[in-house]
Amino acid sequence: xxxxxxxxxxxxxxxxxxxxxxxxxxxxxxxxxxxxxxxxxxxxxxxxxxxxxxxxxxxxxxxxxxxxxxxxxxxxxxxxxxxxxxxxxxxxxxxxxxxxxxxxxxxxxxxxxxxxxxxxxxxxxxxxxxxxxxxxxxxxxxxxxxxxxxxxxxxxxxxxxxxxxxxxxxxxxxxxxxxxxxxxxxxxxxxxxxxxxxxxxxxxxxxxxxxxxxxxxxxxxxxxxxxxxxxxxxxxxxxxxxxxxxxxxxxxxxxxxxxxxxxxxxxxxxxxxxxxxxxxxxxxxxxxxxxxxxxxxxxxxxxxxxxxxxxxxxxxxxxxxxxxxxxxxxxxxxxxxxxxxxxxxxxxxxxxxxxxxxxxxxxxxxxxxxxxxxxxxxxxxxxxxxxxxxxxxxxxxxxxxxxxxxxxxxxxxxxxxxxxxxxxxxxxxxxxxxxxxxxxxxxxxxxxxxxxxxxxxxxxxxxxxxxxxxxxxxxxxxxxxxxxxx
Numbered sequence: 001x002x003x004x005x006x007x008x009x010x011x012x013x014x015x016x017x018x019x020x021x022x023x024x025x026x027x028x029x030x031x032x033x034x035x036x037x038x039x040x041x042x043x044x045x046x047x048x049x050x051x052x053x054x055x056x057x058x059x060x061x062x063x064x065x066x067x068x069x070x071x072x073x074x075x076x077x078x079x080x081x082x083x084x085x086x087x088x089x090x091x092x093x094x095x096x097x098x099x100x101x102x103x104x105x106x107x108x109x110x111x112x113x114x115x116x117x118x119x120x121x122x123x124x125x126x127x128x129x130x131x132x133x134x135x136x137x138x139x140x141x142x143x144x145x146x147x148x149x150x151x152x153x154x155x156x157x158x159x160x161x162x163x164x165x166x167x168x169x170x171x172x173x174x175x176x177x178x179x180x181x182x183x184x185x186x187x188x189x190x191x192x193x194x195x196x197x198x199x200x201x202x203x204x205x206x207x208x209x210x211x212x213x214x215x216x217x218x219x220x221x222x223x224x225x226x227x228x229x230x231x232x233x234x235x236x237x238x239x240x241x242x243x244x245x246x247x248x249x250x251x252x253x254x255x256x257x258x259x260x261x262x263x264x265x266x267x268x269x270x271x272x273x274x275x276x277x278x279x280x281x282x283x284x285x286x287x288x289x290x291x292x293x294x295x296x297x298x299x300x301x302x303x304x305x306x307x308x309x310x311x312x313x314x315x316x317x318x319x320x321x322x323x324x325x326x327x328x329x330x331x332x333x334x335x336x337x338x339x340x341x342x343x344x345x346x347x348x349x350x351x352x353x354x355x356x357x358x359x360x361x362x363x364x365x366x367x368x369x370x371x372x373x374x375x376x377x378x379x380x381x382x383x384x385x386x387x388x389x390x391x392x393x394x395x396x397x398x399x400x401x402x403x404x405x406x407x408x409x410x411x412x413x414x415x416x417x418x419x420x421x422x423x424x425x426x427x428x429x430x431x432x433x434x435x436x437x438x439x440x441x442x443x444x445x446x447x448x449x450x451x452x453x454x455x456x457x458x459x460x461x462x463x464x465x466x467x468x469x470x471x472x473x474x475x476x477x478x479x480x481x482x483x484x485x486x
Contacts, residue, residue: 022204023200023201023204026196026200027193027196027197027200030193030196031193031196034189034192034193034196035189037189038185038186038189041185042181042182042185045178045181045182046142046178049142049147049174049177049178050140053140053147053149053169053171053174054138054140054149054151057091057138057149057150057151057167057169058136058138058151058153060089060091060151060167061136061151061152061153061165061166061167062136062153063086063089064082064083064086064089064094064096064153064165064167065153065154065155065156065163065164065165067082067085067086068082068083068096068155068163068165069155069156069157069162070082074098074104074155074162074163075104076104076105076112079096079104079105080105083096083105083107089167091167091168091169092167092168092169092170093106093107093108093166093167093168094106094107094165094166094167095107095108095110095116095118095121095164095165095166095167096155096163096164096165096166097116097121097125097163097164097166098162098163099125099161099162099163100115101115101116101117101121101122101125101164102114102115102116103115103116104163116166118150118152118166119139120137120138120139120150120151120152120166121152121164121166123135123137123152124136124137124152124153124154124164124166125154125161125164127161132159133154133156133159133161134153134154134156134161134164135154136151136152136153136154137150137151137152137153138150138151139151142175142178144175144179145172145175145176145178145179146170146171146172146175147169147170147171147174147175147178148168148169148170149168149169149171150166150167150168150169151166151167152164152165152166152167153165207238210232210238211238213230213232214230214232214238214241214242214245217229217230217245217249218245221249221252227249227253228249229246229249230242230245230246274304274308276300276301276304277301277304277305280297280298280300280301280304281301283297284297284298329367329368329369329456330367330368330369330370331365331366331367331479332365332366332368332370332373333363333364333365333366334360334363334364334366334373334377334398334405334407335360335363335398337370337373337374337377338358338360338377338396338398338407339358339360340374341374341377341378341381342356342358342381342396344378345378345381345382345385348382348385348386349385349394352385352386352388352390353390353391353392354384354385354388354390354391354392354393354394354411355392355393355394356393356394356395356396357393357394357395357396358395358396359395359396359397359398360396360397360398361398362398362399362400363398363405364398364400364405364478364480365405365478365479365480366405366476366477366478366479367456367457367476367477367479368456368458368476369456372452372455372456375448375449375452376407376449376452376453376474377396377407377409379445379446379448379449380409380449380472380474381394381396381409382445383411383445383446384409384410384411384413384470385411387411387413387414387470388411388412388413389412389413389414392411392412392413392469393411393412394409394410394411394412395408395409395410395411396408396409397410400478401475403477403478404475404476404477404478405475405476405477405478406473406474406475407473407474407475407476408471408472408473408474409471409472409474410469410470410471410472411469411470411471412468412469413469413470414466414467415464415465415466415467415468415469415470416462416464416466416470417466421462421464424446424462425446425447425449425450425460426447453474453476456476457476457477458474458475458476458477459474459475460472460473460474460475461473461475
C-alpha cells in the first residue's frame with residue numbers, strides 16, 4: 001500500500017509541475033507581448049511629441065530669421081532691436097550669429113563677438129549643392145520628465161546665408177506629460193499582467209480539477225471498479241476525453257463480465273466430464289467387477305476424455321478466431337466448399353438418417369479465407385445433422401440478394417424456442433443440455449461461427465419454429481469480377 005501511495009504522489013507531483021510550466025509559459029508569453037506593446041506605445045508617443053515640438057520650435061526660428069533678414073545691416077544693435085520685438089517667442093535661449101558663427105545676440109549671456117560653435121549652428125550654416133540656403137536643424141532629448149529641444153535655421157538675405165538663429169527650449173510641462181503617460185502605460189501593463197496571472201491561475205486550477213477528476217476515476221478503475229462514470233459537463237476536449245473514458249470503462253466492464261462468465265462456464269463444462277471420469281475410476285477401483293463391466297467403464301472414460309478433447313479444440317478454435325490477425329482473403333465461390341463439407345459429413349448424416357439437399361446453382365463469388373468458409377459451413381451443417389430428427393433433411397442453399405451472397409442452412413429438426421434464439425451464439429449455451437451432452441456438443445460451435453462471420457465482414461441470422469426446424473442465414477458482400485467481352 002505504501003508503494004501505491006508513493007506512485008500516486010509522484011504522478012500527482014509530475015502533473016503539478018507540468019501544469020505550473022504551462023501556466024508560467026503562458027504568463028511569460030503574455031508578459032513579453034505586453035512589454036512589446038508598452039515599448040511600442042511609448043515610442044509612438046515620443047514620436048508624436050517630437051514632431052509637435054519640432055514643428056513648433058522650427059517655426060519660431062523661421063519667424064525670427066525672417067524678421068532679422070529684413071535688416072539692412074546685421075550687427076548687435078539691429079539684431080537686439082528685432083529680438084526685443086519678438087518677446088512672444090518665449091524660448092529658454094535665443095542666439096543669433098553671423099555667417100562665421102560669431103554671436104550677434106545671445107540671451108544666455110554670451111558676449112557679442114564670441115563664437116558659438118554648437119553642432120546645430122554649424123549644420124544650419126553649412127551650404128552645399130543640395131542645400132544652397134543652409135539647413136533647418138532640430139534635435140530633441142528627453143530625460144526624467146524634462147524635454148530639451150534645440151533648433152537652428154539660417155538667415156537668408158537675397159539667396160545668401162548671412163547668419164543663423166538658434167533656439168533652445170526646456171519644457172517641464174511636456175516632459176511631465178510624457179512621464180505621466182509612460183507611468184500610465186506601465187500601470188496598465190502591470191494591471192493587465194496581474195489579470196493574466198490571475199486568469200492563468202484560475203484557468204489552471206479549473207483545468208486541474210477537471211483533469212484530476214478523470215485521474216481519480218482512472219485510479220478507481222485500476223483497482224477493478226469498472227462501474228464508475230465521469231460526468232465532466234461542458235463541450236470542450238476534456239468532455240470528449242471523459243466520454244471516451246466512459247466508453248472505455250463500459251468496454252472493460254463488458255469484457256470483464258464476459259471473462260468472468262467464460263471462466264465460470266468453462267469451469268462448469270469441464271467439471272462435468274471430469275466428475276464423470278472421477279466417478280468411473282473410483283467405481284473401478286472400489287468395486288470388484290468382471291472384465292466386461294470394466295471394459296464398459298473404461299469405454300465411458302474414453303468417451304468423456306474425447307469430449308474434453310473436443311471442448312479444448314473448440315476453445316482453441318474460438319480463441320484463434322477472436323485473436324486472428326488480418327490475412328489476405330481470397331475471391332472464391334462457395335459451392336465447392338459446401339460440396340466438400342457435405343462429402344465429409346455424409347457418414348454422419350447416414351448414421352443419423354438425415355438426407356442432404358444441396359441447391360447450389362445460384363453461386364456468387366465472395367472475399368473470404370477458404371478455411372474460414374469451411375469452418376462456417378462445417379459447424380452449421382454438423383449442427384443441422386446433430387439436432388435433426390431421424391428421417392429429416394438438411395438443405396443448403398446459395399442465392400444472390402442484390403449486392404450480397406447468401407448461404408442458408410436449414411433443417412427439419414426439433415427447432416429452437418423463441419426465448420432461446422437471442423442466446424444461441426453465446427459461449428457454452430445449449431438449448432437442450434441433456435441432448436447436447438449426449439451428442440457431444442460443447443456449446444461453442446455457433447460462437448465460433450459468429451466470430452468468423454463478423455471477422456469477414458458478414459452477418460448471420462437465425463429463424464426457427466419449434467417442432468419444424470431451424471434455418472441459419474449467412475450473408476457476405478458479393479465480390480463481382482468484371483469479364484471483358486470482345
